[in-house]
Amino acid sequence: MWREDLPALNSFGKVGSYLFLFLVLTTISATGTGADDQEEPEFPPAKTVVKRLQHGLIETMKVGPEIGYDGRFDRITPLVLQTHQLSAMAQLTVGRRTWMELSDADKKGFVRRFALIVVSSYASHFKKYGGEAFEWIREQERRPGQMAVFTEFQKANGEVIPFIYILSDSGGNWRIINITAKGISDLALKRAEYTSIIKRDGFPALLKKLDEKVTETREKHLTEQT
C-alpha cells in the first residue's frame, strides 16, 4: 500500500525500494534517533559524563544551604564515584615510583582518603545557588582513549571560568581523571603538594594530613552553619 503512495519509488522497482530502505536505515543509525533516545547507553560518552557531574553539582547548589555541608557531601559522593576515575587520579598524584612501592593496604587507604578530599572540596565550593550555570563548549580527542571536554562556569556575578575536563576511556567507560579550572590543573597542584609532603615527611604523614584536611574542612563548615 505504501508503495502506491510513493509513485517515484514505484518507478525504481524492487532495487529502488531496497535502496530506499537502505538509505532510511543508514539515516536512522547516523542520526541516532529511535531507540537510542529512549535507552541510555551502557557506557555514556565523555560529554554525558561531564554533563551528569555538572547537572548534579548545580542541583546540589540549589538545595545547598538547606541540606548543609553533610547533606551536600552525601549527595555529591555517589556523583563523584560515578564520574571520576579516582584510583587513577590518586596514583598520578603520588607518582609512579611511590605508587609501586606502596602496599595494597596503603594504596587502598590513600585512594579512599583521596576520594574524601575530592568530595569535600566539591561540597565546600558548590554550596549555594545564585544563578550559576555550566555551558558546554566543545570536546576534543587528545589521544586514543583520552578526551578533553571544554566547558565554562558562569558565576552569578557574570565572571566566566573555563573548566576543562580530561577523561580516560576504561573499556568504553569514560571517567574524569583531571580538571583544569582557569588554567590551573587540579592534578598538577595535588601532585606537587603530595610529592613534597612525601619527600619531606614520608607517606604516613601524607595520610595523616589528608585525614586532618577532611575533618578540618567539615568542622569549618559546620561552625559557619551554626
Add this chain to the structure above:
Amino acid sequence: MFRLLFRAVTWLLVLASLSAVTGCTTTGTSSASRDPLENLNRPINEINRGLDRIFLRPVAENYAKSIPKPMQSVITNFYRNLGEPKTILNQVLQGKFRIAFEDTVRFVVNTTIGLAGFLDVATPAGLVRHKEDLGQTLAIWGFAEGPYLVLPFLGPTTLRDLPSRFMGSVSGFGTFTNPLFFLDNNGIRYPLSALGMINARVRIIPTLRTVEIAATDRYIYVREAYREDRQFDIFDGNPPLDDLLEDEFMDEDLFLDDEGLFDDLE
C-alpha cells in the same frame, strides 16, 4: 624626566641580569623542581601571612562587609582603569597592535564617559578588558620563568615577574605606566595608593578562601597555582594542557582494583 630615565636604565639592567641568569630560553612550564629557594621562601611566606593576618586582612574584611557591593565595583573599576596603560604598553611590546588599539579606545571611553574609570561603560559596548604586564611580555620574548620567589610584603613572584611586581604595583609608586605616578599632590596620591592596596586585597578574598579549602600544603599549592595562573595569562587563556598523564598514564598494571572500596560511602 631624570627620574624616568633613571627607571628606564634600572629596568634595562634588571632585564640584562634576567637574561644572564635564565639563559634566555623559552616561555617555560611549571615544575616543582624550579624552587631552589624553598627554604628561604617558606619562612618569608609565613611572615607575610602573619603580617596579613594582623594588618591587611582585618581591614579588607571590614571593607568587604561595610562598603556596599556596587560601591566596591565602582572602586575596582577605577583601579582597573589605572592599569590599562600598562596593559596597552605591553600589548604593543608583544606585537598585539589591534588589541592595543581596542584597549586604548577602551581606556579613553572609560576615562571620559566612564567618569575617570569609575564606570566600566566599555565592556557592555564590546570592548572587553585584557590583562598584560611586563612578566607576560618577557615570557613572549623568550625569557625563562626562573626560580620562584616569595618577596617580603609583596608575596609570590618569579625572577621573570620580578620587574613587573614593582612596575605594576597597585600602589602606583613604582611605575610610569600608572597615572598615579604623575600625581604631585601626595595628599591625594598616598590615600589613593592605600585604597588601591586594600581594594586589591579584597579582590583576592575568594581566591584565598579556595586556598584554605583546597590546600594540603599551602606553600606548594600557592606556588603551583601562581605558576599555572601566569601560564594562563601568558597564553591569553589557552595554555597547553599539562602532560602530567603522558609518561605514566594508561599503564594497566598500575590501576588499582577499587571494587568495593567505597561501598560504605555510596
